[in-house]
Amino acid sequence: MMLTFIKLGGSLITDKREPSSFHRQIIYQVAQEIAQVRRTQPEWRWLIGHGSGSFGHFVAKKYGTIDGVVTAEQWQGFAEVSVMARRLNHLVIETLSEFRLPIFSVQPSASTLCENGQIIHMQTVPIVTALKHRLIPVVYGDVAVDARLGGTIISTEKIFAYLAKELKPQRIFLLGEVAGIYDRTGKIIEKITPDNFDAIAPELGGSDGTDVTGGMADKVAKMLALIQELPDLEVRIFSGKVVGQIEATLLAYKTPGTLISRK
Numbered sequence: 711m712m713l714t715f716i717k718l719g720g721s722l723i724t725d726k727r728e729p730s731s732f733h734r735q736i737i738y739q740v741a742q743e744i745a746q747v748r749r750t751q752p753e754w755r756w757l758i759g760h761g762s763g764s765f766g767h768f769v770a771k772k773y774g775t776i777d778g779v780v781t782a783e784q785w786q787g788f789a790e791v792s793v794m795a796r797r798l799n800h801l802v803i804e805t806l807s808e809f810r811l812p813i814f815s816v817q818p819s820a821s822t823l824c825e826n827g828q829i830i831h832m833q834t835v836p837i838v839t840a841l842k843h844r845l846i847p848v849v850y851g852d853v854a855v856d857a858r859l860g861g862t863i864i865s866t867e868k869i870f871a872y873l874a875k876e877l878k879p880q881r882i883f884l885l886g887e888v889a890g891i892y893d894r895t896g897k898i899i900e901k902i903t904p905d906n907f908d909a910i911a912p913e914l915g916g917s918d919g920t921d922v923t924g925g926m927a928d929k930v931a932k933m934l935a936l937i938q939e940l941p942d943l944e945v946r947i948f949s950g951k952v953v954g955q956i957e958a959t960l961l962a963y964k965t966p967g968t969l970i971s972r973k
């Protein structure tokens with residue numbers, strides 16, 4: 711059974727240079743394309759994640775939440791980040807639901823425990839049950855309690871990596887504002903594998919906007935580590951802005967952007 715994880719990047723659904731900006735139109739387009747594929751492939755399963763974009767990252771940066779939460783002021787910041795992350799989630803799920811997608815919103819911070827920034831536990835029974843009944847769980851970049859740091863930030867990629875080990879999706883699509891991963895001449899790199907990663911690493915930077923989770927460099931590092939454990943997994947990074955491209959890629963008519971794979 712085909713299971714696809716799709717991340718709607720914060721760079722796609724918000725403007726990471728402008729606090730609390732929301733690109734509703736993009737969610738409409740993505741929802742329409744997923745709904746279309748669901749009609750032709752009713753057996754396929756989906757898990758959607760979304761980044762925090764211009765909602766969580768600004769506040770998280772102000773309080774340095776990802777590096778740990780100790781003082782009362784930092785815990786206040788932790789709470790504020792969680793509210794911002796939830797606020798964007800609310801906008802996303804309300805918009806997706808308008809297309810009658812059976813959305814099941816999952817708040818990652820409610821059931822996740824980290825240790826030194828790594829997720830060591832997340833409750834997955836509700837997600838597995840939802841998938842069994844053809845619902846579409848929606849997770850998002852969030853705060854999390856941490857046994858060593860007090861609290862931290864968990865990116866959507868971190869959540870995907872944890873869930874992928876249990877749910878074994880065939881594909882992870884990371885949609886952003888960029889067409890894929892560019893080399894220094896501005897050309898899209900078609901494929902990144904463990905063999906060519908060292909040569910490509912210097913091309914990978916942080917985000918152009920406000921960001922605390924490491925931008926493109928961290929995204930690629932996390933996904934490369936994941937495919938070492940799940941060798942059949944296909945990870946693709948491409949633009950969510952091109953009308954029709956998500957649908958065409960889901961149906962394998964197109965192979966846009968950058969593929970991250972074992973070979």
Ligand SMILES: Nc1ncnc2c1ncn2[C@@H]1O[C@H](COP(=O)(O)OP(=O)(O)OP(=O)(O)O)[C@@H](O)[C@H]1O
Pocket residue numbers: 718719720721722726760761762763764767851866885886887888890891892893913914915916917918919921923924925926927929
């Ligand atoms: N070589 C590169 N090719 C393409 N984009 C790059 C590259 N190096 C750095 N970037 C930046 O990384 C960004 C993608 O990382 P970012 O974390 O902002 O994405 P996102 O997942 O959409 O956001 P969020 O973390 O808010 O969900 C791009 O929009 C671009 O600004």
Ligand SMILES: C=C(C)CCOP(=O)(O)O
Pocket residue numbers: 720760761762763766767770791795850851852853863864865866867922923
């Ligand atoms: C900043 C917060 C709250 C989460 C970051 O998750 P990401 O946007 O997926 O990197």
